[in-house]
Amino acid sequence: xxxxxxxxxxxxxxxxxxxxxxxxxxxxxxxxxxxxxxxxxxxxxxxxxxxxxxxxxxxxxxxxxxxxxxxxxxxxxxxxxxxxxxxxxxxxxxxxxxxxxxxxxxxxxxxxxxxxxxxxxxxxxxxxxxxxxxxxxxxxxxxxxxxxxxxxxxxxxxxxxxxxxxxxxxxxxxxxxxxxxxxxxxxxxxxxxxxxxxxxxxxxxxxxxxxxxxxxxxxxxxxxxxxxxxxxxxxxxxxxxxxxxxxxxxxxxxxxxxxxxxxxxxxxxxxxxxxxxxxxxxxxxxxxxxxxxxxxxxxxxxxxxxxxxxxxxxxxxxxxxxxxxxxxxxxxxxxxxxxxxxxxxxxxxxxxxxxxxxxxxxxxxxxxxxxxxxxxxxxxxxxxxxxxxxxxxxxxxxxxxxxxxxxxxx
Numbered sequence: 001x002x003x004x005x006x007x008x009x010x011x012x013x014x015x016x017x018x019x020x021x022x023x024x025x026x027x028x029x030x031x032x033x034x035x036x037x038x039x040x041x042x043x044x045x046x047x048x049x050x051x052x053x054x055x056x057x058x059x060x061x062x063x064x065x066x067x068x069x070x071x072x073x074x075x076x077x078x079x080x081x082x083x084x085x086x087x088x089x090x091x092x093x094x095x096x097x098x099x100x101x102x103x104x105x106x107x108x109x110x111x112x113x114x115x116x117x118x119x120x121x122x123x124x125x126x127x128x129x130x131x132x133x134x135x136x137x138x139x140x141x142x143x144x145x146x147x148x149x150x151x152x153x154x155x156x157x158x159x160x161x162x163x164x165x166x167x168x169x170x171x172x173x174x175x176x177x178x179x180x181x182x183x184x185x186x187x188x189x190x191x192x193x194x195x196x197x198x199x200x201x202x203x204x205x206x207x208x209x210x211x212x213x214x215x216x217x218x219x220x221x222x223x224x225x226x227x228x229x230x231x232x233x234x235x236x237x238x239x240x241x242x243x244x245x246x247x248x249x250x251x252x253x254x255x256x257x258x259x260x261x262x263x264x265x266x267x268x269x270x271x272x273x274x275x276x277x278x279x280x281x282x283x284x285x286x287x288x289x290x291x292x293x294x295x296x297x298x299x300x301x302x303x304x305x306x307x308x309x310x311x312x313x314x315x316x317x318x319x320x321x322x323x324x325x326x327x328x329x330x331x332x333x334x335x336x337x338x339x340x341x342x343x344x345x346x347x348x349x350x351x352x353x354x355x356x357x358x359x360x361x362x363x364x365x366x367x368x369x370x371x372x373x374x375x376x377x378x379x380x381x382x383x384x385x386x387x388x389x390x391x392x393x394x395x396x397x398x399x400x401x402x403x404x405x406x407x408x409x410x
């Protein structure tokens with residue numbers, strides 16, 4: 001019997017050493033490979049030296065083009081059982097084409113995080129408001145929620161975002177599935193001890209706006225307060241795609257070091273004593289914080305940073321939202337061995353209790369199977385999605401065909 005095909009469509013090729021999104025995508029790819037699916041990853045982007053070696057995993061790769069009939073031929077010939085769009089923007093670009101060429105293919109969005117929540121929080125930060133229902137209604141939310149409705153299922157990485165979708169947007173629970181990070185067990189074997197670690201660390205992809213804001217906020221509002229209490233303190237800031245505005249913050253005299261891309265993020269995190277992540281807006285699950293827990297590195301973060309991550313478990317450090325409180329917490333955690341070791345153990349417990357149970361994987365596969373067996377009924381119950389798919393296919397189809405014809409004569 002032939003293997004069932006799963007087609008991933010990404011705006012970029014996965015970079016697990018660059019972003020949490022890349023790590024998440026590799027987790028999903030491995031999940032389907034482990035279940036004997038034939039996995040194909042397609043993208044309009046060019047690969048680079050940091051792209052994951054998908055071929056070594058047995059993943060077939062395909063280059064596709066926007067607004068080209070060649071994609072219709074490609075996907076129809078492939079005839080995948082499942083198509084997974086990497087973020088809602090990719091569903092906007094290719095969802096209608098998949099629906100038309102392969103109507104029986106299950107269409108799934110991997111949201112990574114809810115972009116509308118991140119954008120709304122960023123706007124709230126600018127205006128000094130609390131996140132509210134009015135701010136949540138914006139152009140991004142209309143596009144993102146419409147894409148979720150058009151799809152058969154959307155993967156949501158944070159329980160907090162599940163609540164937002166159900167409470168603020170009244171989304172049917174049948175259209176979403178909570179799937180957290182799929183991590184290995186956290187253990188303290190062979191990890192550097194408190195005495196063998198030094199310096200503060202933070203890490204993140206600088207293309208991601210919350211990470212850039214976090215580093216700038218550290219520089220201007222928090223790090224000076226830490227240096228007042230610890231004049232010799234050193235902060236090492238790692239991140240991919242650091243632009244000139246980031247590198248300009250480098251100031252060794254102040255102990256503020258812009259280190260660039262980490263060749264091995266795990267080693268960098270293991271060598272540090274405390275991870276700092278003063279995120280003021282964002283969404284989803286923070287890869288840097290889960291990695292810190294796996295590496296036995298306690299952290300100080302904000303309510304936004306910890307959101308949806310720890311449930312009823314103790315945080316692996318301290319959660320603080322005000323600069324003065326954040327700085328004091330960082331100093332205390334750095335210098336207090338007993339507090340540090342307790343925080344480390346909290347992190348191990350959190351990871352092992354919330355992110356290593358593979359029941360979610362089995363539940364997702366069962367949900368997919370049930371939807372596939374009852375696909376017509378599933379879609380009939382989602383009238384809003386059917387309506388949006390109909391109108392989107394018409395408008396997107398004719399716009400795309402106009403672009404196709406325009407490109408032929410240009």
